[in-house]
Amino acid sequence: xxxxxxxxxxxxxxxxxxxxxxxxxxxxxxxxxxxxxxxxxxxxxxxxxxxxxxxxxxxxxxxxxxxxxxxxxxxxxxxxxxxxxxxxxxxxxxxxxxxxxxxxxxxxxxxxxxxxxxxxxxxxxxxxxxxxxxxxxxxxxxxxxxxxxxxxxxxxxxxx
Numbered sequence: 001x002x003x004x005x006x007x008x009x010x011x012x013x014x015x016x017x018x019x020x021x022x023x024x025x026x027x028x029x030x031x032x033x034x035x036x037x038x039x040x041x042x043x044x045x046x047x048x049x050x051x052x053x054x055x056x057x058x059x060x061x062x063x064x065x066x067x068x069x070x071x072x073x074x075x076x077x078x079x080x081x082x083x084x085x086x087x088x089x090x091x092x093x094x095x096x097x098x099x100x101x102x103x104x105x106x107x108x109x110x111x112x113x114x115x116x117x118x119x120x121x122x123x124x125x126x127x128x129x130x131x132x133x134x135x136x137x138x139x140x141x142x143x144x145x146x147x148x149x150x151x152x153x154x155x156x157x158x159x160x
Contacts (some may be wrong), residue, residue, distance in 0.1 A: 005143040022131055030124035035064050039087060040094045040125070041132045042074045047098050050136035086116040090125055097129040 009016055027037065038061040045053035061071045073080040077091050093113040096105045113122055 008142050026128050035066055036090055037128055039074055040090050040128055043091050043094050044098050044132045045136055046075050048136040050139050052139050053136055089113045089116040094129045
């Protein structure tokens with residue numbers, strides 16, 4: 001979409017501030033590895049086709065010294081041995097939660113995620129997946145990407 005629909009960072013700064021506060025918590029207090037967060041956010045953004053977020057999270061992973069193989073392979077992670085069991089469980093959970101209409105997060109996937117993540121980590125991982133889905137949907141549906149409407153993106157967080 002070439003023309004923006006709304007400058008949502010300016011129109012609803014309080015709401016975006018709440019989302020940004022949640023992102024800050026997830027990035028700093030959730031107890032999840034930064035590279036894991038980046039891989040999950042990239043995978044979900046690829047699934048949703050959010051070009052802005054794909055570029056943002058690819059760049060963040062490179063800054064975290066992730067290999068080109070791991071970054072490029074996120075889209076087809078099942079066909080790669082480059083990811084740990086914990087990362088694989090997180091990526092599978094990201095797919096299930098993002099495509100919740102396709103099987104409603106099956107028990108087998110939940111059991112796999114729980115084998116690698118504590119209860120608190122599972123909640124926080126699900127929040128990461130939920131928030132990147134929200135950011136993707138805002139950017140795609142409103143046609144104006146964060147960072148292009150007066151908001152600034154700092155460390156993967158959007159500051160309006």
